[in-house]
Amino acid sequence: MENQILTTENLFAHYGDIDTIKNVNVSFPKNSITAIMGPSGCGKTTFLRCLNRMHELTPNAGSRGKIILHDEDLNKLEPIEVRRKIGMVFQRPNPFPTMTIYDNVIAGYKLNGIRKKRIEFDHIVEDSLKKAGLWEEVKNNLHKKGSFLSGGQQQRLCIARALAVNPEIILMDEPTSALDPIATKIIEELIVELKNTVTVIMVTHNLAQAGRVSDYTAFFYLGDLLEFGQTEKVFTNPKNEITEKFLTGKIG
Amino acid sequence: MTETNLKIRSIKNIIFRTIIIGVALLAILPLFFIIFYVIKEGLSAINWEFISSVAKPIGESGGGILSALVGSSILIVIAVIIAIPIGISAGLYISEHSDSKLSSMIRLSVEVLQGTPSIVIGIIGYFWFVKPMGHFSALSGGIALALMMLPMIVKTAEETLRMIPFSLKEASLALGVPYYKTILKVILPAGLSGIMTGVIIGIARIAGETAPLLFTAFGNAFFSTNILKPIDSLPLLIFNYATSPYTDWHKMAWGASTVLIFFILILNITTRIIVNKWKIKY
Amino acid sequence: MELTLSNNNKITISSNSIKYSDNWKLGENIFNSVLTGSGIMIIMIVIGIFLTLILSSLPSIKQFGINFVTGTTWDPVFERFGALPFIAGTLITSFLALLISIPFSIAISILLGEYFKRGIFSGFIKSMTELLAGVPSVIFGFWGIFFLVPIVREFEKILGITAYGIGIFSSSIILAIMIIPFSASVGREVIELVPSDIKEAAYAMGATRYEVIKKIVLPYAKSGIFAGIILSLGRALGETMAVTMLIGNFNKMPTSIFAPANTMASVIANEFSESTFELYTSSLIEIGVLLFIVSTVINLIGKWVIKRMVVR
Ligand SMILES: Nc1ncnc2c1ncn2[C@@H]1O[C@H](COP(=O)(O)OP(=O)(O)OP(=O)(O)O)[C@@H](O)[C@H]1O
Numbered sequence: 001m002e003n004q005i006l007t008t009e010n011l012f013a014h015y016g017d018i019d020t021i022k023n024v025n026v027s028f029p030k031n032s033i034t035a036i037m038g039p040s041g042c043g044k045t046t047f048l049r050c051l052n053r054m055h056e057l058t059p060n061a062g063s064r065g066k067i068i069l070h071d072e073d074l075n076k077l078e079p080i081e082v083r084r085k086i087g088m089v090f091q092r093p094n095p096f097p098t099m100t101i102y103d104n105v106i107a108g109y110k111l112n113g114i115r116k117k118r119i120e121f122d123h124i125v126e127d128s129l130k131k132a133g134l135w136e137e138v139k140n141n142l143h144k145k146g147s148f149l150s151g152g153q154q155q156r157l158c159i160a161r162a163l164a165v166n167p168e169i170i171l172m173d174e175p176t177s178a179l180d181p182i183a184t185k186i187i188e189e190l191i192v193e194l195k196n197t198v199t200v201i202m203v204t205h206n207l208a209q210a211g212r213v214s215d216y217t218a219f220f221y222l223g224d225l226l227e228f229g230q231t232e233k234v235f236t237n238p239k240n241e242i243t244e245k246f247l248t249g250k251i252g
Numbered sequence: 253m254t255e256t257n258l259k260i261r262s263i264k265n266i267i268f269r270t271i272i273i274g275v276a277l278l279a280i281l282p283l284f285f286i287i288f289y290v291i292k293e294g295l296s297a298i299n300w301e302f303i304s305s306v307a308k309p310i311g312e313s314g315g316g317i318l319s320a321l322v323g324s325s326i327l328i329v330i331a332v333i334i335a336i337p338i339g340i341s342a343g344l345y346i347s348e349h350s351d352s353k354l355s356s357m358i359r360l361s362v363e364v365l366q367g368t369p370s371i372v373i374g375i376i377g378y379f380w381f382v383k384p385m386g387h388f389s390a391l392s393g394g395i396a397l398a399l400m401m402l403p404m405i406v407k408t409a410e411e412t413l414r415m416i417p418f419s420l421k422e423a424s425l426a427l428g429v430p431y432y433k434t435i436l437k438v439i440l441p442a443g444l445s446g447i448m449t450g451v452i453i454g455i456a457r458i459a460g461e462t463a464p465l466l467f468t469a470f471g472n473a474f475f476s477t478n479i480l481k482p483i484d485s486l487p488l489l490i491f492n493y494a495t496s497p498y499t500d501w502h503k504m505a506w507g508a509s510t511v512l513i514f515f516i517l518i519l520n521i522t523t524r525i526i527v528n529k530w531k532i533k534y
Numbered sequence: 535m536e537l538t539l540s541n542n543n544k545i546t547i548s549s550n551s552i553k554y555s556d557n558w559k560l561g562e563n564i565f566n567s568v569l570t571g572s573g574i575m576i577i578m579i580v581i582g583i584f585l586t587l588i589l590s591s592l593p594s595i596k597q598f599g600i601n602f603v604t605g606t607t608w609d610p611v612f613e614r615f616g617a618l619p620f621i622a623g624t625l626i627t628s629f630l631a632l633l634i635s636i637p638f639s640i641a642i643s644i645l646l647g648e649y650f651k652r653g654i655f656s657g658f659i660k661s662m663t664e665l666l667a668g669v670p671s672v673i674f675g676f677w678g679i680f681f682l683v684p685i686v687r688e689f690e691k692i693l694g695i696t697a698y699g700i701g702i703f704s705s706s707i708i709l710a711i712m713i714i715p716f717s718a719s720v721g722r723e724v725i726e727l728v729p730s731d732i733k734e735a736a737y738a739m740g741a742t743r744y745e746v747i748k749k750i751v752l753p754y755a756k757s758g759i760f761a762g763i764i765l766s767l768g769r770a771l772g773e774t775m776a777v778t779m780l781i782g783n784f785n786k787m788p789t790s791i792f793a794p795a796n797t798m799a800s801v802i803a804n805e806f807s808e809s810t811f812e813l814y815t816s817s818l819i820e821i822g823v824l825l826f827i828v829s830t831v832i833n834l835i836g837k838w839v840i841k842r843m844v845v846r
């Protein structure tokens with residue numbers, strides 16, 4: 001395949017004594033969108049959270065194996081450094097309730113104590129909100145608290161917040177599952193746009209969404225990566241029987 | 253038969269309700285009456301001179317409670333400065349490590365400290381600070397009061413912080429923000445109104461404490477702002493004047509009581525405003 | 535991060551070159567030490583309180599042994615210290631106060647927990663009782679001296695006994711007034727914990743409100759109400775100022791509930807500053823130790839009962 005950005009080698013993850021992710025080897029191509037699919041409880045969230053070392057925040061949880069970004073093994077870095085390179089958007093929008101919209105976007109700078117000139121921050125805010133497709137809706141209310149925004153707007157605010165620190169990869173865990181269909185459509189279009197700037201790895205439960213949005217699909221089953229390939233190919237001609245059953249709605 | 257039975261039951265019901273309301277009112281009315289009585293006696297004593305001047309020697313009329321007002325403020329400030337950082341940090345510790353052994357020991361200690369009689373806190377203040385320093389002081393009084401308000405702050409801090417959803421912490425950590433900055437800049441601000449409420453309730457509680465000050469701040473007939481010297485406070489003044497034989501002093505004590513009650517009332521109202529206005533939606 | 539601002543205000547963000555200059559490991563260490571340190575400090579304070587009290591009361595413990603709590607003579611001039619008069623004074627005032635307060639606090643709890651759960655009336659009563667719970671004890675004592683004591687004195691005249699006014703009886707009434715708001719609010723909270731479905735089941739069967747309260751609410755809330763009473767007892771035992779102002783400061787065994795006496799807390803308040811020799815001071819502190827232990831045990835039992843009730 002073309003230019004790879006992130007590769008896992010023999011990645012295992014566990015909660016307590018139980019291995020939830022088993023020996024996953026996969027390479028994500030740069031500036032692409034990968035959908036991670038699989039039945040509930042198969043380990044999609046766990047896998048995603050391994051990639052930016054959020055998984056180990058859960059008590060008694062951990063992972064082993066290699067996660068290689070360019071030439072660097074992320075498991076050898078400090079988790080904080082990893083998370084600064086790989087952004088994350090959660091299932092439920094979680095803007096900071098005490099901050100204004102403006103401050104939410106530059107939270108990655110403010111919270112990390114990075115000082116910049118006002119004009120630089122203004123540009124980052126505008127640029128990030130534009131990329132997240134939220135600029136027009138909030139440009140007159142930048143200094144209000146984000147709590148009056150709708151769920152979909154809050155989620156786009158969270159995407160803007162992740163984009164603002166200029167990550168190479170953004171992980172999204174079912175970013176539209178808490179949203180209505182219209183908000184979902186807007187976010188899907190936005191994700192496709194994002195491809196130009198970053199690499200997106202997103203968990204989705206929704207086959208149609210994966211089909212509409214993703215370039216690649218990874219299919220997990222009981223902690224194993226059963227299948228990885230171009231979405232078209234996986235959808236039309238799955239190699240694995242279980243994948244086929246899943247795609248035709250017989251499991252899941 | 254059943255009809256009379258029903259009647260008896262409903263009469264019993266009415267009698268019971270009447271008794272409950274009657275007894276409850278019987279208890280509540282005297283409670284109101286105390287406040288009414290104090291304020292009635294006290295309001296006539298309060299004027300500008302009363303608030304703004306120091307006490308006059310026995311026999312001379314006039315004078316005010318300025319020394320006690322300033323003293324109480326100094327004591328409260330000392331207590332707050334000491335109790336807030338320790339209380340919030342400890343509250344953070346137990347909310348962050350809620351299952352650890354150390355946490356349960358801290359919780360137990362907080363309960364014990366909260367149940368410690370105030371006079372015992374006074375003895376402790378005497379032995380830890382007054383005796384080593386060789387004299388009574390505002391500082392020792394302030395520290396004794398800090399011990400009294402510490403449990404309140406730890407508990408409200410813990411409760412508030414525990415209510416903050418984990419997703420908020422995740423949002424910050426996922427941006428590569430170090431844990432301690434996440435706590436200081438995201439979690440604490442989100443819990444600010446709850447913690448403030450705890451602090452204000454704590455202040456309301458120590459503002460009227462007398463027993464811990466008897467052997468620490470001790471009281472001072474003269475105006476003083478030196479934290480290493482004995483200092484007067486409103487409750488000490490009320491105690492000394494109330495138990496004195498002078499009618500003038502009694503009047504001043506009523507005035508001081510009224511001031512103290514209003515101060516506590518204002519603190520109570522403030523916490524309500526904070527709770528209602530500063531609600532954070534997640 | 536490098537920003538190139540070109541004329542048309544378009545910005546290009548060069549790939550992931552934000553400079554994170556923070557020394558976060560140091561911050562993390564300091565932060566964790568501060569949190570742990572504060573927690574440990576509170577534990578140390580409590581241990582310190584206990585050790586200080588025990589160590590400072592050693593001379594009297596050694597001198598008097600068990601006789602300290604059974605001795606009825608408290609005479610600093612002859613260096614004889616028996617604390618029984620104060621233990622008796624404390625127990626009598628506290629239990630009398632409890633006895634007076636129980637019907638009232640239960641009535642208020644039922645009123646607020648069952649009859650007027652919300653609305654202006656209950657809000658008003660709630661905030662007033664909260665305010666009263668915050669009135670400093672020295673003000674209760676002050677009011678007691680000038681309002682309650684004369685009334686009690688008249689009452690004693692009618693009874694035909696020595697009309698002191700001050701003494702155990704006045705102290706108990708003041709204590710009762712002081713603990714009613716507290717035990718009523720504990721009572722209200724536990725009554726509100728009674729699940730509404732079991733109450734509704736009883737109403738559905740045609741039970742009157744009285745029957746529901748008697749047969750369902752009170753039995754269910756029993757242990758919680760009891761805990762509230764225990765916690766009130768803990769407060770009454772340690773209450774200092776109001777009692778000190780009203781009890782009469784009399785160091786002999788109380789002879790009747792109208793007699794002047796002294797409690798453990800009030801004898802400390804009255805005599806600690808003037809205790810001129812070590813044995814005297816240490817005897818007072820031994821009283822403090824007893825008070826500390828008893829209050830702590832009672833307090834912890836009460837909280838434990840309530841916690842169990844909330845969990846259920
Ligand atoms: N905190 C945890 N402690 C222990 N086990 C967990 C924990 N979180 C998840 N698991 C287990 O790990 C497995 C994978 O969970 P994960 O959340 O990754 O699944 P998922 O594919 O994201 O599911 P869903 O589609 O429902 O979001 C499940 O069997 C789950 O029960």
Ligand SMILES: [Mg+2]
Binds near residue numbers: 044045046173
């Ligand atoms: Mg999931």
